[in-house]
Amino acid sequence: MAEPAPNRLTRENQPTSEGPYRAKGSPQRDLDAACGFEVRDDFERFNQCNDIYSRAQWDERVRSKKAIDWFKGMFIPGLGARNAEGYGVKDFALRNAGWMGTNLVIQRSLDQDRVDAFGDYIRPFSEPNPDKIEVPSPAEMSEEIKRVSRLFGADGVGITAYDPRWHFTDNFSIKTLTQKPYRFPEDLPNVIVVITAMHYEAVKCYPSATAGVAVGHGYSKDCELVQSIATYILNLGYRAIASVNDSSQAIPYAIQAGLGEYGRNGLLITKDFGPRVRIGRIHTDLPLTHDKPIRFGVREFCDTTCRRCAEACPPQAISHDAPTERVPTQSQMKGIRKWQVDPERCFKFWTNQGTECGICMRVCPYNKDVSRWWKRLYYRFWQRLAASPLKRAALKLDVALGFGKRMKPSEYWRRFRTR
Amino acid sequence: MAEPAPNRLTRENQPTSEGPYRAKGSPQRDLDAACGFEVRDDFERFNQCNDIYSRAQWDERVRSKKAIDWFKGMFIPGLGARNAEGYGVKDFALRNAGWMGTNLVIQRSLDQDRVDAFGDYIRPFSEPNPDKIEVPSPAEMSEEIKRVSRLFGADGVGITAYDPRWHFTDNFSIKTLTQKPYRFPEDLPNVIVVITAMHYEAVKCYPSATAGVAVGHGYSKDCELVQSIATYILNLGYRAIASVNDSSQAIPYAIQAGLGEYGRNGLLITKDFGPRVRIGRIHTDLPLTHDKPIRFGVREFCDTTCRRCAEACPPQAISHDAPTERVPTQSQMKGIRKWQVDPERCFKFWTNQGTECGICMRVCPYNKDVSRWWKRLYYRFWQRLAASPLKRAALKLDVALGFGKRMKPSEYWRRFRTR
Numbered sequence: 034m035a036e037p038a039p040n041r042l043t044r045e046n047q048p049t050s051e052g053p054y055r056a057k058g059s060p061q062r063d064l065d066a067a068c069g070f071e072v073r074d075d076f077e078r079f080n081q082c083n084d085i086y087s088r089a090q091w092d093e094r095v096r097s098k099k100a101i102d103w104f105k106g107m108f109i110p111g112l113g114a115r116n117a118e119g120y121g122v123k124d125f126a127l128r129n130a131g132w133m134g135t136n137l138v139i140q141r142s143l144d145q146d147r148v149d150a151f152g153d154y155i156r157p158f159s160e161p162n163p164d165k166i167e168v169p170s171p172a173e174m175s176e177e178i179k180r181v182s183r184l185f186g187a188d189g190v191g192i193t194a195y196d197p198r199w200h201f202t203d204n205f206s207i208k209t210l211t212q213k214p215y216r217f218p219e220d221l222p223n224v225i226v227v228i229t230a231m232h233y234e235a236v237k238c239y240p241s242a243t244a245g246v247a248v249g250h251g252y253s254k255d256c257e258l259v260q261s262i263a264t265y266i267l268n269l270g271y272r273a274i275a276s277v278n279d280s281s282q283a284i285p286y287a288i289q290a291g292l293g294e295y296g297r298n299g300l301l302i303t304k305d306f307g308p309r310v311r312i313g314r315i316h317t318d319l320p321l322t323h324d325k326p327i328r329f330g331v332r333e334f335c336d337t338t339c340r341r342c343a344e345a346c347p348p349q350a351i352s353h354d355a356p357t358e359r360v361p362t363q364s365q366m367k368g369i370r371k372w373q374v375d376p377e378r379c380f381k382f383w384t385n386q387g388t389e390c391g392i393c394m395r396v397c398p399y400n401k402d403v404s405r406w407w408k409r410l411y412y413r414f415w416q417r418l419a420a421s422p423l424k425r426a427a428l429k430l431d432v433a434l435g436f437g438k439r440m441k442p443s444e445y446w447r448r449f450r451t452r
Numbered sequence: 453m454a455e456p457a458p459n460r461l462t463r464e465n466q467p468t469s470e471g472p473y474r475a476k477g478s479p480q481r482d483l484d485a486a487c488g489f490e491v492r493d494d495f496e497r498f499n500q501c502n503d504i505y506s507r508a509q510w511d512e513r514v515r516s517k518k519a520i521d522w523f524k525g526m527f528i529p530g531l532g533a534r535n536a537e538g539y540g541v542k543d544f545a546l547r548n549a550g551w552m553g554t555n556l557v558i559q560r561s562l563d564q565d566r567v568d569a570f571g572d573y574i575r576p577f578s579e580p581n582p583d584k585i586e587v588p589s590p591a592e593m594s595e596e597i598k599r600v601s602r603l604f605g606a607d608g609v610g611i612t613a614y615d616p617r618w619h620f621t622d623n624f625s626i627k628t629l630t631q632k633p634y635r636f637p638e639d640l641p642n643v644i645v646v647i648t649a650m651h652y653e654a655v656k657c658y659p660s661a662t663a664g665v666a667v668g669h670g671y672s673k674d675c676e677l678v679q680s681i682a683t684y685i686l687n688l689g690y691r692a693i694a695s696v697n698d699s700s701q702a703i704p705y706a707i708q709a710g711l712g713e714y715g716r717n718g719l720l721i722t723k724d725f726g727p728r729v730r731i732g733r734i735h736t737d738l739p740l741t742h743d744k745p746i747r748f749g750v751r752e753f754c755d756t757t758c759r760r761c762a763e764a765c766p767p768q769a770i771s772h773d774a775p776t777e778r779v780p781t782q783s784q785m786k787g788i789r790k791w792q793v794d795p796e797r798c799f800k801f802w803t804n805q806g807t808e809c810g811i812c813m814r815v816c817p818y819n820k821d822v823s824r825w826w827k828r829l830y831y832r833f834w835q836r837l838a839a840s841p842l843k844r845a846a847l848k849l850d851v852a853l854g855f856g857k858r859m860k861p862s863e864y865w866r867r868f869r870t871r
Binding site for chain 2 (some may be wrong): 108109111114121122125126127129130131132133134136137138140158159160162163164166167180181183184185232246250253260261262264265266267268269270284301394449451
């Protein structure tokens with residue numbers, strides 16, 4: 034990451050969304066209902082400059098030496114390490130080793146004022162094959178793409194339609210520290226959404242730098258995965274853009290693609306791994322069919338019964354209340370009613386720790402180990418219980434069995450499973 | 453890959469090894485005996501310009517349009533695809549999708565006249581942490597490095613000592629198409645050798661472009677793995693250089709590190725996956741203990757009983773005879789007695805196919821599916837049989853049970869397992 038230049042945007046001169054996309058009369062209303070989105074008439078597309086990571090560069094209310102060091106620590110050995118369990122040199126070393134694959138992707142285009150995978154989509158490696166293959170059946174092609182995705186490591190795949198609402202209005206320039214034009218093709222009708230599961234045991238160590246290996250390695254796997262799928266499609270003669278945390282909102286796309294529901298903690302809750310996933314996308318004009326959103330009880334469970342994430346969050350960034358469209362910060366999307374998470378509180382806690390936090394992922398009852406068949410069996414049983422009228426019993430059982438408890442990083446080092 | 457410039461080296465002006473390393477009186481003699489190497493007094497270190505891939509650029513006896521297209525096909529969608537089962541657009545697409553992670557590593561340093569991971573070691577991402585951790589026990593650190601390696605996807609790890617004999621004398625410049633100075637630090641005493649297993653079912657499809665996904669994805673996983681481990685070490689404050697097919701001979705290092713034996717097909721035969729692996733290395737000054745070579749019957753089985761690879765090789769590149777130090781081509785190491793494989797014949801077959809071949813990997817009886825416990829059980833039983841006096845029965849049983857038979861690429865597409 035380049036040394037940040039002086040701020041160009043001030044509190045008075047902060048970016049706003051240009052050309053808001055009004056959801057009124059959107060053909061997506063039915064789909065939204067199935068997804069559980071409540072998109073209001075005052076909905077506005079998001080400006081990437083308002084993203085908390087962008088604001089950490091230009092907005093003096095977020096920017097600080099700690100925040101800049103938080104970014105740099107991924108790249109600079111030893112930065113952030115201190116004499117505290119879970120925050121030592123080895124813990125940061127493990128985390129940064131996990132980030133390696135991601136760092137290479139980020140580094141690839143920095144000289145072009147791009148932060149591939151985080152600020153900007155990943156530059157395609159090649160042009161499409163000029164000899165396009167014929168796709169007689171989009172349904173069969175969808176099946177094939179899903180199998181190919183799993184071959185390259187996807188833990189789940191869904192397909193949905195391009196939805197301009199989830200795309201940004203502007204991008205953030207890491208060079209000028211102000212906005213730059215958003216150039217994302219609008220003519221790629223299909224979005225392949227892939228998920229990769231993160232290490233269960235590492236996530237158990239939140240808060241700690243040790244746990245960060247789950248995020249870093251998750252992103253690294255994700256970056257390679259989306260590029261492999263994009264390469265496959267380019268080789269078939271179709272356009273394909275690989276995307277990770279850039280360009281659009283990953284979670285609504287994942288929900289539309291049938292990969293899970295939205296949880297109180299602001300995360301995608303998947304059926305197989307709960308919130309313990311990273312999300313990648315491939316935008317393409319390859320003819321594909323679309324999946325339908327799924328429901329398995331998350332919304333009702335978060336709504337009526339569970340506050341574990343909200344109670345466990347040290348900076349109180351997660352709401353205990355009902356979904357709302359009121360947003361306390363400019364880093365949240367406007368005009369969408371949902372459980373709100375305050376990115377300013379969240380990120381400030383991260384920078385104070387010197388590494389990201391994932392307590393809300395750890396304590397979520399949908400976060401369970403599924404590495405053994407009997408654990409998967411229990412997980413299915415528990416999900417059914419949580420979706421039944423016995424929600425409170427499900428929550429009590431979860432707590433009684435010790436799920437969500439923190440693992441001490443020193444214990445992680447002794448016993449982490451290598452596969 | 454840059455468009456090759458006119459040849460600079462001719463048949464008369466071919467590179468020779470400078471400053472040969474004589475094995476006479478080498479402290480490695482005992483280790484060699486354990487490894488089964490027979491390094492003779494006229495041993496010479498290898499010049500990378502004599503590598504068949506380098507010669508495909510500069511030597512008109514190897515270079516051809518087909519050979520150049522063979523390289524380019526990894527990067528250019530559709531190149532090489534034709535109307536033949538296993539060689540269609542989708543087959544090459546799958547292969548190239550597998551190569552994606554590797555291609556990014558290669559692309560990273562091309563403008564510096566480097567082909568990272570194949571011609572040159574992978575440029576480290578950062579300097580070591582200036583605050584070096586203390587390593588009280590090299591044995592414990594070895595254990596830790598092995599676990600961390602497995603966490604990031606290694607299927608096997610061994611550690612051995614730096615051995616100058618396996619290092620090149622010169623590197624090959626992709627820019628000038630002649631030799632360039634070999635700059636590899638000689639003061640990194642320890643070499644961590646990692647293996648990653650390749651897709652069993654894809655390997656069953658050799659010869660075909662479909663099977664190439666096993667190699668491509670294997671390399672991609674390997675590239676990320678060695679860099680993750682190197683990053684871990686750099687973060688601990690020690691030097692670390694990640695290396696894949698560059699800079700030194702992977703197989704003798706892997707054998708010295710106790711990862712397997714040398715087979716008639718010229719490949720490393722591992723105990724867990726037979727020849728179906730890719731090999732990566734990390735050179736470091738992190739204090740570590742060394743592993744011992746292993747023997748589990750491969751040498752005797754190849755020697756007295758099995759000729760499956762030699763019989764199955766279409767261009768007859770594999771010897772039916774006993775180990776010898778006679779080398780028919782300049783692409784082989786001089787002064788080492790072993791089963792010889794003719795890289796010129798092998799590579800010519802590859803370029804005629806438009807993709808690499810791995811028939812010798814497919815038919816090797818040590819190549820077995822180990823994805824289920826009962827398959828692993830059978831594999832262990834078979835290995836014991838092959839190491840017993842009943843070698844011939846082991847070979848017959850293997851053939852009778854249909855191991856090593858080719859899977860048709862169309863069948864692969866129908867049934868490949870995604871995990």
